[in-house]
Amino acid sequence: MAELDFDRRTRMLNAMVLIRVFEERMQALFAENQLAGFLHLSIGQEATAVGVCEALETTDYIVTTHRGHGHIIAKGGNVDAMVAELFARETGSCRGVGGSMHLTDPEAGVLCANAIVGASIGLATGAAFSSQFTGSGGVAVAFFGDGAANQGIFHESLNLAALWSLPVVFICENNMYAEMSRQSSQSLVSDIALRSIAYGMPGVTVDGNDVDAVLAVTQSAVSRAREGDGPTLIECKTYRTSGHFEGDQQTYKPAVEVATWSARDPIASFVARYPDLDLARANAVASRRVEGAIEFARESQPATTADLAWLTYADARREGAST
Amino acid sequence: MTSTKYWAAVNAAIAEEMERDESIFFVGQDIGAAGGPFGATRGLMDRFGPDRVRDTPISEQAMVALGTGAAMTGTRPIVEIMYMDFALLALDQLVNQAAKMRFMSGGHYRVPLTVVTMVAAHTESGPQHSQSFETWLGQVPGLNVVWPSNAADAKGLLKTAIRSDDPVVFIESLSAWRTTADVPEGEVVIPIGVARVARPGSDVTIVAVGGAVAIAERGADQLAERGLSAEVIDLRSVSPLDETTVISSVRKTGALLVVQEGPSPFGIGDRVVSVVCRNDPRLLRVRPIILAPPFSPTPFAPDLERSFYPGPHDVVKAVETMTGALQ
Numbered sequence: 001m002a003e004l005d006f007d008r009r010t011r012m013l014n015a016m017v018l019i020r021v022f023e024e025r026m027q028a029l030f031a032e033n034q035l036a037g038f039l040h041l042s043i044g045q046e047a048t049a050v051g052v053c054e055a056l057e058t059t060d061y062i063v064t065t066h067r068g069h070g071h072i073i074a075k076g077g078n079v080d081a082m083v084a085e086l087f088a089r090e091t092g093s094c095r096g097v098g099g100s101m102h103l104t105d106p107e108a109g110v111l112c113a114n115a116i117v118g119a120s121i122g123l124a125t126g127a128a129f130s131s132q133f134t135g136s137g138g139v140a141v142a143f144f145g146d147g148a149a150n151q152g153i154f155h156e157s158l159n160l161a162a163l164w165s166l167p168v169v170f171i172c173e174n175n176m177y178a179e180m181s182r183q184s185s186q187s188l189v190s191d192i193a194l195r196s197i198a199y200g201m202p203g204v205t206v207d208g209n210d211v212d213a214v215l216a217v218t219q220s221a222v223s224r225a226r227e228g229d230g231p232t233l234i235e236c237k238t239y240r241t242s243g244h245f246e247g248d249q250q251t252y253k254p255a256v257e258v259a260t261w262s263a264r265d266p267i268a269s270f271v272a273r274y275p276d277l278d279l280a281r282a283n284a285v286a287s288r289r290v291e292g293a294i295e296f297a298r299e300s301q302p303a304t305t306a307d308l309a310w311l312t313y314a315d316a317r318r319e320g321a322s323t
Numbered sequence: 324m325t326s327t328k329y330w331a332a333v334n335a336a337i338a339e340e341m342e343r344d345e346s347i348f349f350v351g352q353d354i355g356a357a358g359g360p361f362g363a364t365r366g367l368m369d370r371f372g373p374d375r376v377r378d379t380p381i382s383e384q385a386m387v388a389l390g391t392g393a394a395m396t397g398t399r400p401i402v403e404i405m406y407m408d409f410a411l412l413a414l415d416q417l418v419n420q421a422a423k424m425r426f427m428s429g430g431h432y433r434v435p436l437t438v439v440t441m442v443a444a445h446t447e448s449g450p451q452h453s454q455s456f457e458t459w460l461g462q463v464p465g466l467n468v469v470w471p472s473n474a475a476d477a478k479g480l481l482k483t484a485i486r487s488d489d490p491v492v493f494i495e496s497l498s499a500w501r502t503t504a505d506v507p508e509g510e511v512v513i514p515i516g517v518a519r520v521a522r523p524g525s526d527v528t529i530v531a532v533g534g535a536v537a538i539a540e541r542g543a544d545q546l547a548e549r550g551l552s553a554e555v556i557d558l559r560s561v562s563p564l565d566e567t568t569v570i571s572s573v574r575k576t577g578a579l580l581v582v583q584e585g586p587s588p589f590g591i592g593d594r595v596v597s598v599v600c601r602n603d604p605r606l607l608r609v610r611p612i613i614l615a616p617p618f619s620p621t622p623f624a625p626d627l628e629r630s631f632y633p634g635p636h637d638v639v640k641a642v643e644t645m646t647g648a649l650q
Contacts, residue, residue, distance in 0.1 A: 134397060
């Protein structure tokens with residue numbers, strides 16, 4: 001693997017740290033009851049988000065999941081709008097009507113986050129179809145978990161994407177748990193990348209906590225997709241050191257497993273590999289950015305009114321007709 | 324005006340729109356090389372090429388998901404689901420994805436997706452190839468649901484559906500497949516949410532949609548022979564529903580009959596009766612009647628199926644009951 005140049009690895013460190021700081025700060029705010037709804041964090045999985053998105057252009061699409069903050073930040077999403085959405089503000093990514101599980105950022109190429117397990121796979125396949133159909137040269141990435149690999153949409157979409165050589169990269173973050181159940185209790189096949197054989201596409205398993213490795217395999221998959229050679233299934237083996245949702249007691253995780261994976265923290269490993277990186281500075285920059293976003297959110301109007309009809313339909317519905 | 328078959332009107336609408344707008348593509352099972360399971364899409368792949376008219380695997384979820392993702396990113400997909408029964412396999416995509424993408428994005432995205440599907444009631448197709456779920460989908464904010472009863476409406480509504488920036492479920496009736504109607508050539512666009520007075524009348528209002536409209540009209544013919552004047556309203560659109568046309572007809576007749584192919588509970592009849600009663604319960608001079616199949620799956624045996632769906636004679640009987648109650 002070629003060594004990354006200094007600017008690139010600094011950018012990648014900054015992105016991983018921004019995700020970590022963002023999520024730990026949201027975790028704290030949630031614990032203080034300052035955020036409504038549910039919060040699904042990806043602490044420990046930052047290398048997957050950053051390694052993948054570093055291989056993409058702004059105009060490429062990503063579709064993510066209920067656990068999508070990291071992917072959106074890595075893709076260059078607007079952190080102010082993200083925090084404002086979590087605070088249910090009018091200035092939020094979704095004007096306050098979506099919340100954490102539905103964040104979107106069209107300008108950054110974030111199609112959407114999605115609260116239905118597996119949905120990202122089919123939607124990204126559709127976005128890839130558009131890219132192929134219009135000849136834009138764009139690539140679409142679907143982020144999903146090991147749990148989603150057992151959904152029907154996984155099978156249908158991968159088959160279709162391979163059949164039509166669609167420019168899509170399927171990123172399975174295998175964090176070993178489908179919500180609160182071990183992957184081994186969900187499937188006899190522990191390496192999800194093996195399933196690629198069934199669809200006639202390349203499949204590769206990579207250490208999802210190694211951002212260099214994730215970047216390298218994603219770069220090959222993205223080039224392949226862009227050149228018209230079709231999709232790739234990449235399985236990133238990683239671990240969620242946080243719960244399925246905030247409030248999850250995580251009694252199902254063996255302590256030794258948590259300790260093993262904590263010792264493989266993707267940010268600490270990256271800094272250990274490249275001692276010239278300045279973690280303290282990255283933390284300071286990220287904190288400033290997140291605190292600024294929190295201030296923005298707090299100063300924004302709460303989403304107390306909304307034009308629900310306009311949000312639901314783009315075309316005005318006919319007068320005298322109703323549902 | 325040209326006398327056109329129902330299926331040919333569908334074909335013409337798709338062809339004309341694809342000619343007009345290069346961002347449109349059309350995917351579905353057997354729509355390309357085979358020309359559609361019942362011939363409605365014949366010639367389209369030859370004319371527009373395999374990039375724009377594509378056969379898909381039997382993967383309803385992936386087809387509608389593909390349509391949704393593509394619609395959000397600058398294309399205008401038409402996705403065909405062969406039978407409405409099979410649309411159940413894509414409910415997540417229709418209800419959780421296509422219908423909600425605009426809303427969930429704070430109004431950023433448009434989802435110009437048309438899902439074409441078909442109800443095959445009255446065709447001896449049995450329990451899993453005959454169902455209509457128009458009111459299920461009519462309950463979903465973010466979807467439009469239309470169901471033309473004749474060739475002219477099929478063409479006009481499908482063109483509007485394709486041009487809509489919101490997802491539209493366009494339902495075809497196989498029972499109407501070979502019926503003909505005068506269809507204007509070229510531009511014919513029918514707004515979604517506007518019912519049609521299929522037959523003016525003064526004694527009773529008969530409301531129907533899709534395949535049930537033909538039953539209502541034949542019943543009205545028989546009623547005319549008995550000196551009773553029925554006004555037949557073809558809803559054309561289930562969501563949104565044209566309340567104004569229904570209410571103004573009932574205001575005139577004071578009597579309401581709904582004929583439907585779908586099951587009675589939570590069906591289109593319940594909806595129409597509710598619309599009228601909530602507007603003004605005094606509009607009805609006699610209790611309304613809903614003619615719907617028995618609450619069971621559709622039987623295959625031709626004799627059983629014939630008696631399963633309401634027929635013109637049931638319409639006559641129901642109206643005579645209502646008018647008898649008025650005397």
